[in-house]
Structure formats: structure tokens, C-alpha cells
Amino acid sequence: MSKNFLVYFLLLILLQVLVDVNCQLTPFKPSGLFFHTATFVDNKLYILGDDTPDGKLVNEFFYLDASIPFNTKELSWQDLSSINIVPIHSSATSAKGGANNDTLFLYGGFSRDPTMELVYTFDPQHIVWNAQKITGINAKYKLTGVMSYNGKFYLWGGITRSGITSNSIIVNEMLILDTINLNWGTGSSANAPTPRYHFGATLLPNNKIIYIGGTDNLTNTADALSLKEVYTYDTINDNWESNITKGKIPSNRYGFSTMLSLDSQRVIIYGGEFDDDPGYVDSTLYVLDLTNFNWYIPKITGNIPKPRKFHKANVISRYMVITFGSLLSGIFLSVGGFFLHKWNKKRQSQNNINNYNNYGQEEKEIPTESDYEQAINNEQNIIQINDNDDATNYEPTNDHHGQEIILTSNESMIIPANDHHEQTHKNEFTTNHEPIIPESVNNNYNDERFSLQTFKDEMLQAVKQENQNLRNEILQVVKENYNNTKNNTG
Template sequence: MMKKISRYFIFTLFQKIYCQLIVPSQRYLHTVTLIDNKLYIIGGQYLTDISLETIGKEFICLDISIPFNTLELFWQNLTNINKVPPHIGAASAENGANLFLYGGISINDDEKDLIYMFDTRSNSWITINVIGETKKAFLTSVDYEGKMYLFGGKYKLNDKVSNDMLIFDTISLSLSSGSLINAPSMRFDYGAVLLPNQTIVYLGGSIINNEALPLNEVYLYDTIEDSWSVKTTSGYVPSRRSAFSAVLYNQKIIIFGGKGTTNFTALYELDITNFDWYIPKISGEIQNPRYWHKANVIGKYMVISFGCCYDRSIESDILLLDISNDYEYVWTTYFEPLLPSSLPGELPTQAAETSLQPNSPPSVLSPIMATSITIFLLVIIFTYSCKWHKVIKDMPTIPAYKIIRKSR
């Protein structure tokens, strides 16, 4: 076991040394996509549109297969292979080893195509041309079984807010439309979470005048039946909000941040079994709220990436909330992934035990072999003892005086 742990940390150290140590630009309105234990982050801006030219072009990656401290992040710089023009407000999804990037707003709308695909195996970008293009931004993509569900958002040319449901099939590379019957009102900057029953929950958001929407109602889109329904929530209903993050963990939707929130109003959870809102107990160093950030559930953590507007001199670009204990969430700075069951070139413990099944286990073989050897040795000793006894018995008796004389 100690040998496996030692090899694991040597492998971890090698990974850290191999990655380029860079300090990425602070950003919001970016995309974050989790593929094969790596967070791929692209696009965004910060404070002024001028920064879009630089930040929007950056393409960075964080390896989450190894432990890390948020106070010392090891980013991999992929900007030199980025083929996507600087942009904000795009949506992303994954399918296998591929990252799909939809929509968004660029400095020059004519420069950016609607959909890009990044192959993480070959580190290459591909532009995808689809029929029935609809360019939208500031929406939350939910991906399931190779499909991106793209509800609402803003049309990038005239800033009109929509409430249509676009569905992009990442396998057939085609666009289709979902039902609008009983659909929510037009909105953008909302939260969206996919439930285990393949239903998407939509929460809050903003309307055309940037007014935040309430969370006393949530809207459900059934991806199987292509139908909408609404649920009234109860309990400690959060204040109106937009530009927040939402994730699902243990039958609960956890939301964080949003415009206008404070340290005391930033974190809520919605129990999806009864649609009651709760304020979870929190410990650790309480983090200031953000908005236009992104969040992912990775292992036992809610991992929050960048956003607006935090003080980088005292806060990390990455926030970690340990949500493994339903009774108390903990803000932490240390990320610890599960140890791999085996390392490259090492036989897994279970496989090693299975390979010994045809024979007796070592714990059984050792006593048997020891007993057999002991009996064998006793037999040999007994046999030779008998022979020597017989030899001595058959020897003639010689008087003592003859022995003395002979010795002289």
C-alpha cells in the first residue's frame, strides 16, 4: 500500500512539473468544460471590453486528477492551439473526448462561427457548419446523451431575449427545436440542472431590462416527452437573482452567488423531492459571492471557476465547497481526488486476488507447507535416529582395558 501511495505522489509531482506554470487572466462570461479529469476554460472578459481581445483568446486547462491547493494552481496553457476568436457568453458541452462550443458574442460577429469542436486527443479545433443557424449568447447549456439543450438567451445581433429551445445533436451535427408549449418566459443568465429522470430544471435569470426573476417557481423540461411543466417552491425561498451557478448533488440543487447577493444570501439548496428551499449550514472561511462564474461537481466538491467581481489579491480564481456532508458544507482550499485503484503498469488489487483463486491463498498455503516440512524433517530425524540406534546396538562390546591398550 505504501509503495502504491509513493508511486502515486511521484506521478503527481511529475504532472505538476510538466504543466506550464502560468497566471491566467481574471475573467467572467467564460465557459468551463470537464473532460477526462481536466477543466477546459476558454473565452470571457473582465471589467472592460478592451480586455476581451486578450482574455477572450486565452485557452487554459486545469488537471483535477491530482491533488491541488487553490492558493497554488498549476494551469496548462493551450492558447497557442486556440482557433476560436475572442468571445464572451458562449455555451459549452462535452461528448466523449470532444468539447463543443456554441454561440457567444465576439468583437466582430462575422469572425466567429456558430459551433466549434475541440478534440482533446489530437488538440485540434474543427468548425462545424449546421443548417438553421441561430446565434444566441448568455445561456446555460445542458448536455445529455450527445445533445446540447440551449434554452433562451440573447440573440447576438439585436440583443433580443428569447425563450426558444434549440437542441444541437453533437453526433449527427444537426439543430432542431423543442416545444414552446408552457415554456418559461424569455430569459437569460439563468441556472439549469439535469435531474436523474432526464428532466432539466430552469431557475431564475434576467429579462430584457436586466431585472432578476424570482425563484418561487422553477420550470421543468422533460427531454424524453419534449414537454414543459412548472413547480412552485416553498421554504426559505432565495431572493431574485441572475448570473448564478447551479449544480445537482444528492437529490439537491445547490445554487451559489448571483448579482446582488451577499455572504449571507449566496448559498441555498433546493430539495428536488419536495421542492423546498433550505439554507445549508456552512463552515470554513466563508467566501464572497460571485456572478457570471461557472460551477462543476467533481467528486465531493462544488468547484467554482473565476467570475465577477472578487479581489484576486486575497481570493483564488478557484473556490472549493466540500458538499459530501449533507448536514454541513465546508469551504476549503485543498482538493483531494480519489486515489486511483491502480497505477499504470501495476496490477489492481482485486485482479491480483482473483488470479490467485485457482490455487490456495498464500495465507492458507503457508501453514500447510510449514507443517509438511516439519513432519518431513521429523520423519528424517526419526529414521536416521533409528538407523544409528541399530548401528550402535549391533557393534561388538570391547573391554575397557583393550581400548586403553589400543590407544597407546
């Protein structure tokens, strides 16, 4: 009897191991999020969750590894929620900074947890969060922080953190966090824009930060500010200036995404909430030419994604990646939804690096998942875009030789259109919140990585099959032992 008990005990242990392995193989499914943060560090896009469609705050922390191929039908989110020490909160801001420009900095946010600190840092190398005890500054939320090239985190505007709306104050102060020395400073408020929140902001190559739109009303959230006038803050000289825009000026809005183009001469905005009409929606992509402050709408092919607000935008290689958000139709963006806008660098037969009056954009509709499936026998879900538009070998990459990462959803993806503008892209490593430092690339890296991923996929399939076989064998052994025990007892 003791022998049978030992057999059963060992079988139970094996079953538990199988359960643990299967749990690890089950992909993580994030909640639909908005008011979240999205930070791109070391080829990983880290998402720290906030509000969900049912109005609850969540404490999810996960990432997508953009350095390796992945299945576009089911994004391989990696869950790190178990190591997250940041209290449940909403509407914080984040950026990449620190001495080596490889640390995620999180500032502010709205939380009812009195233990929440002003600043948290996440170390991707050691996969650990740390609370930074930096005092003397008020916490704010619903702002867009911008990291400068020298590691200073500029935190303008927003709302002072309070759990009661009547005690909240919209501000136009400029706080500056030195992410290298971990100390606070302040910037000038002379000639600064009026207090506001939910505005757009991005760092320009001349060390200026541009601020666009937003809202200045706590009681009427549909009271959006005009985009006719934009503001820039000079981080070197600590002063403000404003510029009047022209052209196809977008409607008043807030809660939209702002992105610097790869040539650093244009700002691209998408989405947001408007005050034109309660039922008004706008999925148009708008571009602001920084050389003359002229707004225009690029020609776009394909189906534009549904309009949304409170999403986040990051640059991954040559792609504008928009994550999650709240749809204006009342339905929230589903898990894994991405909208990608790819800047395609035109081949130049002549040197026109300094020709800032003309810009070049190449228009092409990126196929949907179904198109790729038809092209590659309904099996391959790894995508590659080459400089040669006729290429049919699909694999995402993280180098800067024309092979790019593509994340797909059920919504179409687009590339900016050819128009009367023409420009060689100079800065291909700029994000909306932090500069990306390019890494050296081995020419054979892509082929090696593709082979490695193929090997990983085969190994994963083999492990799953072995798990199933082992499960069947264990159940068979249990059944036989049970029958033998029953027969011996009888």
C-alpha cells in the first residue's frame, strides 16, 4: 500500500509540474487600458496599466519584446505584474532616462494610496522597481513629461494630485527632475501657456519642447483648447515663445498623441477628444511642418483605425506605435490593438540633406493579417518590411537598415503619402518622450535571429507535445495502478 501511495504522490508532483509549465506557456492577456504609461527601453515596450473599460484601476505591468520576431495574431506580452511595487494609480507620466539612458522613470499620477511616492524607477537589466525618496515637490497628474537629451525630465502643466475634484488645481509650473543626480529644479513660467492638462508635448532636436492643445476646465471635460497657437520651451535658455499656425488647423482637442517625425522637421498628432460636438469623432492624422508652422493632412490609403483618446504613442524603429486608449464611440480598444504609422525613407540619388523646404513620403498600404496569410500559405505570421517594396520575406527586426517591426491587429495599418513635400530623414531614432540611442548592428543578425526564433518555435511546439504525451502516460499509469490495486484488494 505504501508503494502505491508513493507512486500516486510522484504522479501528483508530475501533474503539478505540467500545470505550472502550461501556465507559463499561456500568453498574458492585458486588460483594455487608457491613462496608462508606455515606455520604450532596450527594445522593450513597457506598459504600466491604469483604467480599464469597466472603470476600475488595475496594477498590470507588462512588456512586448520588439527585438525578436513574434506572432502578429497574438502579441507575446510578458507579464511582470508580480514584481510591480507601484501602488494602483492613474494618469502618471513616464520616460527613459538615468545616467546610462536605460532606466524607466515614472512620475506622479492620481492615487488614493497615501504610500505612493512621487517618483519610481524601473531597472530593466535587473527587473526591479525602486521608490525614489525625492521630496519638496508636489505631485501632478494628467500631464506629458518630456525627457531631454541630458537626462532631465521636464514636467510642465497638469493637475495637482488630490482625491477631491474641488481641491484640484490646474497649474502651468515647470518642474525639472534631474534623472542622473536625482534632484529637483524649476523652470521659468514667464510667458508660459495658460494652465492646462491632457496636452500634447514632444522634444525637438534644438532642445526645445513643443506644447500643443489640451484642456483647462475641470468641470467641463469637453472644453478643449485651440491648436492654432503652439508653444515652445527652450530647455537651454529657460524661456518660452509662441507661434501662430496656419493651414488645415485641427479642431480643438485634448487627450491626443504627439510624435516627432523621423526627419525631426514635423510633428504628427492623432486622436483626442473634441468640443465641436458631443458625437464628433476624428480619426485624421495631422502634420505640423515646423519650418513654417503649417498644418496639413497627409494622403493616407487603407482603413484608418477607429478614433480614440488617452492612448500612448512611441517610436519603435521607423514606426509610430499607438497602444490601447479609449474609443470615442464608447467601446474601448481591445487587447493587443496597435495602430502603426511607418515613415518610409525614400532612396535618394542626389544629396539633399539640407533641403528643408521639401519633404518626401512614400505612400503604400501595408497589408492586413489576412493578406499576409494568403501570401504565405496561412502559416507565417512574422512580418518584414525591406527597402525593396517588392520583398516578400517577412520578419520584424530592430535594426535601421529598412527592415522594421510590424505589430498587427484587425485594423489596417498605414504609411504616410507622397505629396508635394520631399525630405531626407536625418534623425531616425527620436521618440516622443525620449531620445533613442542607436546600437551597432551585425549584418548577419537578422538571419541568425530568424533561425533562432524558428528553433525556439520548434522547441516550444516540441515541449507542448511532450507535455501532452507525458500527461497521457501519467493518466494511463494511474489508471493501471488503480486497477491493479483494486484487483489485489479484491
